[in-house]
Amino acid sequence: MNSPYFLVPTSLAITLYYLLGSLLAQAGIMSVSTHRKFWNFILLFVFLGCAVLGILLTININYKLGWDFVKVMLSWHVQLGIAMSAVAFIHTLWHRSYFSKYLSFKVLPADRENIESKHILLLLAFALGLLSVSLQVLLIRQFTKVFQGNEFLVTWIIGIWMLISGAGALVGNKSSNGINIQKVTTKALWFMFGSAVLFIFLSGEIRQTFFPSGVLIAPYFVILMVNLMMAIVAFPAGMIYALLTKQIKSEYPTVYAYEALGSLTGGLLLSLVIIWLLNTYLAVIAIGFVASLVLAIPHKRPVKLLVPLTLLLIGIGIKVFNIDVYAETIILPGQKVLSVSDSPYGSITVTGSDEQINFFGNGTMLFGTQNIIYCEETVHYAMAQRNTPQKVLLVSGGYAGLMDELSKYKLLKVDYVEPNPHLLSESKRFCKQSFPECVKVIKGDIRNFLRKSTERYDIAIIATPEPTSLEQNRYYTLDFLKRLKKRLTKSAVVCYNLAVIGNYASDPKQKTYSSIAFTLKRVFSNVEVITGERDYLLASDSTIRIDMARLLSERNVCQANLYVRPDYINDEHIALRNQFFHGQTESAQKINTDNHPWPVLQNTLGYLSMFGNRTWVLLTIGFLLLLIPLFFLQKQLQPMYIVGFTGSAVQTLYLLTLQICAGLLYGALGAMIALFMGGLAAGSMSHGKLQSLNANRIKTLLVATLVILIALWLTMAYIALWLLIAILSIGTFMASFAVGYLYVNITESSGSSGKQPAKTYAADLLGSAAGIVVVTLLLIPSIGFIATTTVLALGAGIYLFLNG
């Protein structure tokens, strides 16, 4: 624990959980008296605890008893005092009418325009979709940054959101009749928004309370903390849907469609507009502003603009007073935060430590300037291999100092490709380097660049991060290397750098490095490693030398270097470490391909091993995720679980395929979300309206999307990029159309109760949660894309058709 007292987490947790309970009471899910009894007990407990400890402390002091455990008592006394203050504040609000009587407090008259027309409720459904997708994306971005989330954790967080929303939908079904749905729903929407704003601004403070500065937190703690925070936002999201569908029983497909349209709007607005202009802190206010305009539509009074105006002022205030920068400083204590910005590519925070500029991407250190050893080694170990290299391809890292090193050579051309345009613009802003004229800076995906380029390079330096995620792994695969080789001269040298294999290679590390080495050997005749600050893997069809000191002397280069010089480099040491590396990577390993990103699984296992976990944890959790909900769902809803599972699996597979092949994930994310949501809306609305459609045909459509994906993977190398994107887009729409249609179909066949839509919705979400986790974390890393898609196609097809 970092801070001695949990002021912010305790106050926040009590306040938000109280408000959540209050919402449940207003929705008739629990009685007001039960809610109040619960909080009365909490108040009694914390009051007694605080009071008793206070008395004991007083006795200890007055009578000089010198108890050993005074510090513990004091700590608990204060912690309970914080809780007591928060609960007492709530109680004061309960009894405010008692006090207002004495203070002649005039309460403003309630808005009497509570017209529960169908249109208003559909508008609320739209607002729900708008807020829930946007807040989910923003919360995930923020939690990823604060808790240093990786692909493993992000997938879990998305899955947890869906699970909790599903639970919310089931609980929402238990609401009593006769409640003011519009009022309760509107309150719940603002509760969601308010909680999300608080979490986004206070997540750093919460993190610093419990964990020391800069420390990677164990995944189970992250999942627990995110669980507790997400519950407050995701739970009402599901609950609201249930309330709305109960109210408009016969038109629940319309509610579903409006919610999907709201999600589509929110997703597009956020991905294509807001996130390009504002960081997460301001983006959440902007989304609230948009939602408030939507919610103000039915009202006729000018006061309806009060909320949007207030949010606008808050947004301006945040920017003027740099509250966003201050919130970011809490996440990175001891560093001077220079900039906080977001883009569809992620979040970049730039800090300064004296003359050193540091770049953090999603909370993890990307690079810092002033790292001379790394820059010199990365560039010169490769450049020295050839007599007079003329054309160099540099992928990423230009502003880290690599370009400065390349400038020491008389080069004809340097193509510097930066896949992350956001990082490029921030680097340009803070690193203030001027590049020589021969340098051309290219923003965009390297694979697309290689596809279009006609150059042939002598040296290719790939300075991207290590293959710890599907996104990063695409620069290390056989498919990428083959494409790269087409753009190299016959004697060209490729250089990668990885964290040193060190003095001992654990199993995951040994498998990762072996896989990378083997993959390189498949494409190039010679692969060597030079150990320095990192391990520099050099690959070429021509000779590669590792006696760098001698090589540098022979070439008479690097006189201007501080570190990579003949008098610094120890050839004997390099040779020994080279031998060790080869010894560790000689056993056959899986080749790293786009289809089967083997290093990603190994890196995940390596990451988990830091915290004492083993592979069985992954498997057990995946297994439980699959089985448990199936046992608790009604038999009629199990097909919806499978449909949800398949639908989210398809969406995940399509998104990741797009990412791996075209590198357009971030840019196209908004469009893909729009297609998916649009498909859901179209599917649900078309049920019963188009006679040519029936359940069996739609199930075939769903399975067909998986078959199309298999075909796509097998023929990808021969398909033009535009056709690839078109097929992926159509497939996404087809899958979501099927899910939307089947949602209505299964709901109708499950019963005519007003509670059925929410139950089916819950089953859909539970299945979706399982789908995304199992596919992303288990299946793809273990068996690859094609096998995963095949298993899903067979499994889903057999189940859906056998179950009628």
Next chain:
Amino acid sequence: MVNVDAMKKISRREFLKRSLLATGGLMAMRYLSLSALALDDKPWKWSREAMFYTPTPRGMRCNLCPNECNIRPGETSQCRNRVNYNGKLYTIAFGNPCAVHIDPIEKKPLYHYLPGTKTFSIATAGCNFGCLNCQNWEISQSSPKETNNAELFPEQVVDQAIRNGCKTIAYTYSEPITFYEYMYDTAGIAIKKGLGNVLVSNGYINEEPLRTLATRIDAANIDLKSFSNDIYLKLNAGTLEPVLNTLCILREMNVWVEITNLVIPTWTDDYAMIRKMCQWLASNGFTEVPLHFSRFFPLYKLTQLPQTPTSTLIKAKEIAQNCGLKYVYIGNSALPGAGDTICPSCGKVVVERRGFNVSIVNLKNGKCGWCGASINGRWS
């Protein structure tokens, strides 16, 4: 007529019951596999009875380091290297190193001890600390039963060292205190064969085992990770005092000592604390002991911090020199001259170091060739 609801209730209960049984079974299997010991008079082949322990009613108390673990039958120590087996305490890190390398002595880092020579470096898994930034965490935070090990008993270690032309054997990488008996026996054989013994350690050891060990150790690099008990606890899971005692005892027993301090942003880069540390070293007779300030890079669990700015390291060096420390170096950086030995008397370079390459510029019989002042070290 079948009561579907009742069936559902039974199904769920039955499912949960079976799940719990299955999970319990899996966990029991895992527990047994991890703690499985050979049915023999020793836990396994690579074990030896521990040298420092006391049987107590609560188990075997290991007296090796200040953790002083109380180990019950079948349990292992915090460092993962000691087990209570058949009424005795055993080390399971004996003859089974997981890391074996030949390194330049400067890598330890030892700058004033046999410069330019090679050292045969070994380590088993295990450590009595849990540093958040450990660069060898894969072995330090594991048990020897979890790592892929070589078989190299003490005699073989010494043979290999001689065969590879190494002047010394270094006990390093993880934490050699945790493979004490292996180190102790190997060191004894090494001395007889004319090799030196180098200890690279966190210094977290009790006095009696330290004094016993020090009779066989020629040189040591001790990591003085910070000068705050609070930071020692939060960053390393240790305490400061025993490390300071270790420094004093090693110096008292004429072991050549060099000290390393890793400067970590927001953790150990506070200049006031560095000054306090240097003042303590100066006032306790360590002015002639080389001090290495090392640059931090994000590693293991400390990945949300930047690397140490070079200006911080330069400032730390200034502070140390102002406190009277004569030989202060900066490691892991390309700063020109950061690794050179400067004569404290005339200020000229006597030993030039570039990475692991050493060039004796003007040092004769341990004295500065320029002015004749003595340069503290074991130069040959």
